[in-house]
Amino acid sequence: MTSPSGCPIAHAFDPLAADYLNNPYPVLGLMREQAPVHYVPSLDHWLVTRHADIAAVLADPEAFSAANAQAPLTHLTPDADAILRTGLRNTPVLSNLDPPGHSHIRRQLAPLFSPQRIARLRPRIEQFTSELIDAFADLGRVDIVEALTFPLPALTLFRLLGFPDDDVEQLKEWCGEKLEINWGRPDADYQLRATTNMSHFWEYCEKYVEARKGDLGDDLTSDLLRQRDTDAGALDDREVASVVFALSFAGHETTTNLIGNALRHLLSRPEVWQEIGREPEAIPEAVEEVLRYDSSVIAWRRITTRAVTVGGIPVPAGARLILGLGSANHDPTVFADPEEFEIHRPDAKAHLSFGKGIHYCLGQRLARAESEIVLRQLAQRFPNMRLVPGQEFRYPRNISFRGPVSMQVEWTRTEDPVAA
Numbered sequence: 001m002t003s004p005s006g007c008p009i010a011h012a013f014d015p016l017a018a019d020y021l022n023n024p025y026p027v028l029g030l031m032r033e034q035a036p037v038h039y040v041p042s043l044d045h046w047l048v049t050r051h052a053d054i055a056a057v058l059a060d061p062e063a064f065s066a067a068n069a070q071a072p073l074t075h076l077t078p079d080a081d082a083i084l085r086t087g088l089r090n091t092p093v094l095s096n097l098d099p100p101g102h103s104h105i106r107r108q109l110a111p112l113f114s115p116q117r118i119a120r121l122r123p124r125i126e127q128f129t130s131e132l133i134d135a136f137a138d139l140g141r142v143d144i145v146e147a148l149t150f151p152l153p154a155l156t157l158f159r160l161l162g163f164p165d166d167d168v169e170q171l172k173e174w175c176g177e178k179l180e181i182n183w184g185r186p187d188a189d190y191q192l193r194a195t196t197n198m199s200h201f202w203e204y205c206e207k208y209v210e211a212r213k214g215d216l217g218d219d220l221t222s223d224l225l226r227q228r229d230t231d232a233g234a235l236d237d238r239e240v241a242s243v244v245f246a247l248s249f250a251g252h253e254t255t256t257n258l259i260g261n262a263l264r265h266l267l268s269r270p271e272v273w274q275e276i277g278r279e280p281e282a283i284p285e286a287v288e289e290v291l292r293y294d295s296s297v298i299a300w301r302r303i304t305t306r307a308v309t310v311g312g313i314p315v316p317a318g319a320r321l322i323l324g325l326g327s328a329n330h331d332p333t334v335f336a337d338p339e340e341f342e343i344h345r346p347d348a349k350a351h352l353s354f355g356k357g358i359h360y361c362l363g364q365r366l367a368r369a370e371s372e373i374v375l376r377q378l379a380q381r382f383p384n385m386r387l388v389p390g391q392e393f394r395y396p397r398n399i400s401f402r403g404p405v406s407m408q409v410e411w412t413r414t415e416d417p418v419a420a
Ligand code: HEM
Pocket: 058, 066, 094, 095, 096, 106, 157, 246, 247, 250, 251, 252, 254, 255, 258, 295, 296, 297, 300, 352, 353, 354, 355, 356, 357, 358, 359, 360, 361, 362, 363, 364, 366, 367
């Protein structure tokens, strides 16, 4: 396929290059200005970068299927491909399923993520957060990703699904590998190991659902199984296991990354950090601005079901699109001074970080609640917390999921003498 414009920036675009992973926004800004809808040969995808075009794609599931949302980004080796084909017996259930199947599954799941359900979870999240913080509060310095922002969303979600705490370490490792397979460009050895582990992860979900059927508890998996008592449309075993498989991935790295991004930007602005400690009612606004300014999901995918135009550019049937959500969030036609981080921005919520339309993120209330709770507790307990100077942040090698892999923070303990 030839490139529709000769734009050199667009042609050289590589969303897995180190510079881009480190800071994608300058390149995305150039793409938005010079080639807002552009075929990227190295990935065999079209990149869409303007807010209006992305919103239009997301609003039209008939022309833009979500079937490729969870597919491996690049071609896998025949061995890795074979492992996925035979080992992964899950069925598309949510983010990669089109209507009418999607509407049915979404209807069954929506009540489990209602505002009331999430409000009921809040005390538990508050408690997990304070226990994790207690464990490092006296240290004065910590890798906050390792100590808090990684374990908290995983613990919350795995308990919500009903998984035993003892399995958490293993589950987190499996999830990291799925991320590279579906959104990265891993080498052949990695592909082999990761696809094998993805099959183990799927088997785990299948066995877990089977066991849960005879031992219902106070968790989301049991709630889905209980729907069978009263609802002819309840999900079958494979669908329930597929939902568990999908949620156990979607529901924690995304939030870990959001909280990590929030801490990076808030802690590097001490006056804003102190403001949210004094005025916690500003925290939801701060979270929205982080979602806009430095989202934890900067790209999502669709595939065209027929020849279409996107932003006036003809795109053929079967074209795979990368929707630059992070770029949309910096579009100056929507957000004034988009490169400024401003927690009181009145229209921050116009961001597309949770998508839009029928696939709008099912877990957004949970993600917002977890982020708000962590920021409130940290800002109130550690008003002088700061980033350890001189550290370089590293981001995972994939096109979609963005957040610092580690982050050293320090603070003066209240009993410590104030540094001169
Ligand atoms: C900051 C955190 C999160 C971000 C940025 C995020 C982002 C997204 C995005 C971009 C989509 C695709 C939207 C579309 O196709 O239009 C999505 C869908 C989805 N998200 Fe999230 N997500 C986050 C947290 C969560 C959590 C905590 C859960 C579950 C507990 C979750 C579950 C889902 C599910 C199930 C879907 C598919 C919904 C459907 O297809 O109907 N997400 N999310």
